[in-house]
Amino acid sequence: MMIVMRPLRRWLGVLAAGGLLFAAAAAGEMPREERRSGFDFMSDATKAMQRDDTLNPGMLWLLEGEALWRRKAGSANRSCADCHGEAAASMRGVAARYPTYDIREARAIDLQGRVNACRVRHQDAPPFGHETPELLGLVAYVANQSRGMAIAPDSDERLAPFRENGRRLFNERLGQLHFSCAQCHDDLWGERLGGSVIPQAHPTGYPIYRLEWQAMGSLQRRLRNCLTGVRAEPYAYGAQEYIDLELYLMERARGLALETPAVRP
Amino acid sequence: MARVLITVPEHAKPGEVIEIKTLISHPMETGYRAGADGRPLPRDIIRRFTCSYNGVEIFRADLFPAMSANPFIAFSTVVTETGTLTFTWQGDNGFNQTETATITVS
Amino acid sequence: MDAVPITRATRRQVLLTGAGLLAVALVRPARADAPDMASVIRDFVGEAVVRSGRVKLEIPALVENGNAAPVTLKVDSPMTEADHVKAIAVFNEKNPQPNVAIFHLGPRAGRAEIATRMRLATSQKVTAIAALSDGTFWSDSADVIVTLAACIEG
Numbered sequence: 001m002m003i004v005m006r007p008l009r010r011w012l013g014v015l016a017a018g019g020l021l022f023a024a025a026a027a028g029e030m031p032r033e034e035r036r037s038g039f040d041f042m043s044d045a046t047k048a049m050q051r052d053d054t055l056n057p058g059m060l061w062l063l064e065g066e067a068l069w070r071r072k073a074g075s076a077n078r079s080c081a082d083c084h085g086e087a088a089a090s091m092r093g094v095a096a097r098y099p100t101y102d103i104r105e106a107r108a109i110d111l112q113g114r115v116n117a118c119r120v121r122h123q124d125a126p127p128f129g130h131e132t133p134e135l136l137g138l139v140a141y142v143a144n145q146s147r148g149m150a151i152a153p154d155s156d157e158r159l160a161p162f163r164e165n166g167r168r169l170f171n172e173r174l175g176q177l178h179f180s181c182a183q184c185h186d187d188l189w190g191e192r193l194g195g196s197v198i199p200q201a202h203p204t205g206y207p208i209y210r211l212e213w214q215a216m217g218s219l220q221r222r223l224r225n226c227l228t229g230v231r232a233e234p235y236a237y238g239a240q241e242y243i244d245l246e247l248y249l250m251e252r253a254r255g256l257a258l259e260t261p262a263v264r265p
Numbered sequence: 266m267a268r269v270l271i272t273v274p275e276h277a278k279p280g281e282v283i284e285i286k287t288l289i290s291h292p293m294e295t296g297y298r299a300g301a302d303g304r305p306l307p308r309d310i311i312r313r314f315t316c317s318y319n320g321v322e323i324f325r326a327d328l329f330p331a332m333s334a335n336p337f338i339a340f341s342t343v344v345t346e347t348g349t350l351t352f353t354w355q356g357d358n359g360f361n362q363t364e365t366a367t368i369t370v371s
Numbered sequence: 372m373d374a375v376p377i378t379r380a381t382r383r384q385v386l387l388t389g390a391g392l393l394a395v396a397l398v399r400p401a402r403a404d405a406p407d408m409a410s411v412i413r414d415f416v417g418e419a420v421v422r423s424g425r426v427k428l429e430i431p432a433l434v435e436n437g438n439a440a441p442v443t444l445k446v447d448s449p450m451t452e453a454d455h456v457k458a459i460a461v462f463n464e465k466n467p468q469p470n471v472a473i474f475h476l477g478p479r480a481g482r483a484e485i486a487t488r489m490r491l492a493t494s495q496k497v498t499a500i501a502a503l504s505d506g507t508f509w510s511d512s513a514d515v516i517v518t519l520a521a522c523i524e525g
Contacts, residue, residue: 002268002269002270002271002364004271004272004273004366005270005271005272006272006273006274006275042435043431043433043434043435044431045431045434045435045440045441046435046436048441049439049441054270054272054286054288055286055288055337057288057335057337059270059288060268060269060270060288060289060290060335061268063268063270064268194518194519195518195519196435196518196519211435211436211438211439212436212438214292214293214333214334214335214438214439215334215335265435265436282481282482283481286486295467295490297467318479321479323477323479323480324474324475324476324480325474325475326472326473326474326475327472327473327475328472329468329470329471329472330466330467330468330490331463331466331468331470331471331472331489331490332471332472332487332488332489332490333438333439333440333487333488333489333490334438334439336487336488337486337487337488338485338486338487339485339486339487340474340476340480340484340485341480341481341482341484342479342480342481343478343479343480343481
């Protein structure tokens with residue numbers, strides 16, 4: 001499948017990140033004014049790769065997602081577009097407020113869980129596997145419709161216990177190295193681990209094209225890398241722990257702009 | 266079929282020098298990376314990329330394992346007449362893919 | 372009687388060393404087995420002298436991840452039938468093998484400017500050599516420091 005792009009306006013992304021931080025104070029370990037996306041910690045070369053859609057390798061996945069949006073699927077022979085119309089209209093703002101509450105399953109659900117739930121419930125199709133190009137592509141395509149928008153987590157009260165679980169996990173020491181996320185990402189961001197600068201761990205651009213993976217991957221994949229990094233056994237893909245963590249991380253990142261598809265080292 | 270992203274202007278003037286950017290989804294497995302069992306994963310790379318303009322080759326690249334995954338190559342050409350740009354990627358394990366893009370010259 | 376343990380120990384030592392060498396060879400082919408940079412450069416330029424200049428190799432001085440270092444190659448050339456760049460080749464000194472790519476241009480290129488992304492196994496020198504239509508060869512080099520991801524994926 002090939003896409004031809006005509007060079008148009010370049011998306012300058014979150015260079016003016018400061019403009020999107022909300023002045024309103026909120027409880028949290030990190031002072032609002034200090035919060036910066038992982039984008040700000042990258043080299044100029046990697047930033048350039050993200051800024052320009054004609055250079056960003058994540059676009060290869062996103063464009064597949066765009067094709068999948070229109071493709072009829074399952075026994076219901078229905079495409080996403082058949083119910084949702086043009087994604088640019090119907091999906092605008094969606095990724096900015098996920099994870100959200102799924103009534104049927106009575107739990108917090110992330111965007112990839114929602115895509116798969118739609119496949120099963122409304123297209124009568126099997127769910128996409130974790131980290132498959134189809135799932136990553138569709139989620140990237142949907143999330144891209146919120147690019148540039150401020151992260152604005154869903155205020156549904158039923159999400160509170162899940163978010164609190166996420167906050168607990170973020171602060172819990174894990175693994176043989178006995179580190180918590182907070183120790184590096186709240187207390188030591190900006191310092192270096194090995195040759196790399198420690199970012200603040202805001203999920204501003206997921207799914208991301210990570211240079212280390214040479215491919216696009218989900219937040220769950222990235223969290224698994226962190227868990228392996230502290231020598232903890234990662235939770236299985238799809239575990240509620242990842243969704244709860246994402247809920248907390250998105251609240252912690254409230255007001256930062258979404259960048260999907262981001263590029264990260 | 267690998268996913269491909271090509272950036273090329275739709276219209277151009279004769280004599281104009283245009284930039285063409287190409288990006289193709291491919292692991293470019295070097296042959297030096299060890300798999301989970303400690304043994305090197307076999308090499309699987311794109312070895313040659315060509316671009317033709319109305320059938321005449323205007324650019325060619327010989328690629329080696331030191332090229333990044335999802336290879337990105339940007340180059341230029343002088344616009345001559347309206348027609349078709351043809352891009353081919355060939356490599357290990359019979360990899361062979363061709364894509365085209367039209368350009369209108371006036 | 373005492374000679375036996377020594378002989379056994381020696382044989383076991385040799386076997387272990389042999390297995391160790393074998394394991395190393397499988398996982399990381401020695402750079403010595405691959406052609407060296409000088410010889411592949413000779414393949415490209417033949418007997419010609421390579422002079423420094425004309426071509427510019429742009430690559431960041433510090434690369435966050437060795438999987439994808441952006442590279443730009445530029446030669447100041449009119450790119451006419453009479454005077455143009457025929458090819459630009461990129462070489463490295465510390466990857467498992469020294470070639471990166473060879474880009475074939477010509478007067479239809481309009482401009483001798485190429486951008487791509489390369490892999491860097493470790494901090495090293497990268498060299499670009501341009502072959503001009505008048506038979507001359509010109510080079511530029513850059514030293515690159517490569518940092519790696521801190522938390523190993525495993």
